[in-house]
Amino acid sequence: MTDTDVQVQPRKKGLTRRQKRRLSRGAQYAVFAAAVIAFALSADWGRLQNQFAQVDIAQRMFPEVITLALKNTVLYTLSGFVFGLVLGVVVALMRLSSVGPYRWLAGVYVEIFRGLPALLIFIFVGVAVPLAFPGTQIVGGTYGKVALALGLVSAAYMAETIRAGIQAVPKGQMEAARSLGFSPARAMVSIIVPQAFRIILPPLTNELVLLFKDSSLVLFLGVTLQERELSKYGNDLASTTANSTPILVAGLCYLLVTIPLGFVVRRMESRSQEAIR
Numbered sequence: 001m002t003d004t005d006v007q008v009q010p011r012k013k014g015l016t017r018r019q020k021r022r023l024s025r026g027a028q029y030a031v032f033a034a035a036v037i038a039f040a041l042s043a044d045w046g047r048l049q050n051q052f053a054q055v056d057i058a059q060r061m062f063p064e065v066i067t068l069a070l071k072n073t074v075l076y077t078l079s080g081f082v083f084g085l086v087l088g089v090v091v092a093l094m095r096l097s098s099v100g101p102y103r104w105l106a107g108v109y110v111e112i113f114r115g116l117p118a119l120l121i122f123i124f125v126g127v128a129v130p131l132a133f134p135g136t137q138i139v140g141g142t143y144g145k146v147a148l149a150l151g152l153v154s155a156a157y158m159a160e161t162i163r164a165g166i167q168a169v170p171k172g173q174m175e176a177a178r179s180l181g182f183s184p185a186r187a188m189v190s191i192i193v194p195q196a197f198r199i200i201l202p203p204l205t206n207e208l209v210l211l212f213k214d215s216s217l218v219l220f221l222g223v224t225l226q227e228r229e230l231s232k233y234g235n236d237l238a239s240t241t242a243n244s245t246p247i248l249v250a251g252l253c254y255l256l257v258t259i260p261l262g263f264v265v266r267r268m269e270s271r272s273q274e275a276i277r
Contacts, residue, residue: 051243051244051245052243052244052245052247052248053245053248054241054243054245057237057241057243057245057246058245058246058248058249061237061246061249064233065230065233065234065249065250065253066253068226068228068233069228069229069230069232069233069234069250069253070230070253070256070257072227072228072229073212073215073216073229073230073253073254073257074212074257075143076143076146076147076150076215076218076229077150077208077211077212077215079140079143079144079146079147079150079151080146080147080149080150080151080153080154080211080214080215081150081151081154081207081208081211082147082151083147083148083150083151083155084150084151084152084153084154084155084158084207084211085154085155085158085204087151087152087155087159088154088155088156088157088158088159088161088162089159089162089193091106091109091110091155091156091159092106092158092159092160092162092163092166093188094106095107095110095159095163096163096166096167106159109156109159110156110159110160112156113152113153113155113156114156114157114160118149118150118153118214118217119217119220121149121152121153122149122217122218122220122221123220124149125138125145125148125149125152125221126145126149126220126221126222142218142221142223142224142227143227145221146215146218146221149217149221150211150214150215153214154207154210154211157207158204158207161200161203161204161207162196162197162200164200165196165197165199165200166188166192166193166196168196168199169192169195169196169199173191173192173195174187174188174191174192176191177190177191177192201268202265202268202269205261205264205265205268206265208261209258209261209262209265212254212257212258212261213254213258215229216229216230216231216232218232219231219232219235230250230253230254231250233246233250234246234247234249234250234251235247
């Protein structure tokens with residue numbers, strides 16, 4: 001038998017990897033589009049509009065929903081963030097201290113306040129503190145109580161973030177500062193901590209977004225009409241009008257702040273990654 005007598009079988013051509021990926025991606029898009037269409041066709045949009053999208057009710061909320069509710073929400077958030085940031089720096093430095101009791105005390109604080117729900121912290125500040133210290137008034141009234149409650153919760157998380165940022169700074173920075181005559185404390189405050197904040201700025205901004213949403217728990221402290229934040233304001237109007245449109249408007253006001261902040265976080269994270277590269 002010669003070579004010419006051997007019949008060469010043609011190679012079967014299959015899909016390439018790129019074609020398989022395109023086919024898989026197209027199938028996923030098709031499934032997603034089908035799910036969206038099925039949801040749109042099955043939902044009762046008329047009932048949803050009647051319950052959540054009454055234009056006349058939404059119009060009556062302005063400008064008070066901005067000048068009162070949103071303003072209070074922003075003030076509560078910023079006061080809690082500032083207090084939590086200051087306390088978080090102190091706790092982070094205690095966690096890194098060479099003094100054992102400081103480390104143990106900071107560790108206990110972080111584990112307790114990071115493990116408890118924020119709701120319990122608000123109840124503790126609003127109920128337990130007045131009972132434990134009769135006649136004592138927290139400075140700032142409701143704003144002071146919210147700053148204390150939000151700060152206690154956020155400080156536990158921010159302390160761990162700050163500690164990780166400090167440890168991420170190269171040890172050579174401390175050695176260089178000491179060689180220039182800096183004391184350990186001054187080197188930490190002037191050299192290490194500023195560099196750590198550049199590293200942890202994105203997660204700290206993300207913590208600000210979380211605090212903005214947690215500020216809705218202020219209703220458990222008992223607030224006046226002029227101290228209401230977005231959730232309380234929307235819920236009160238929803239009860240008064242027997243309609244959920246105020247809740248939807250309050251939710252949109254939350255997004256008005258959280259979406260830009262989320263964009264800022266992503267931009268800072270991308271810049272940090274580019275700087276590392």
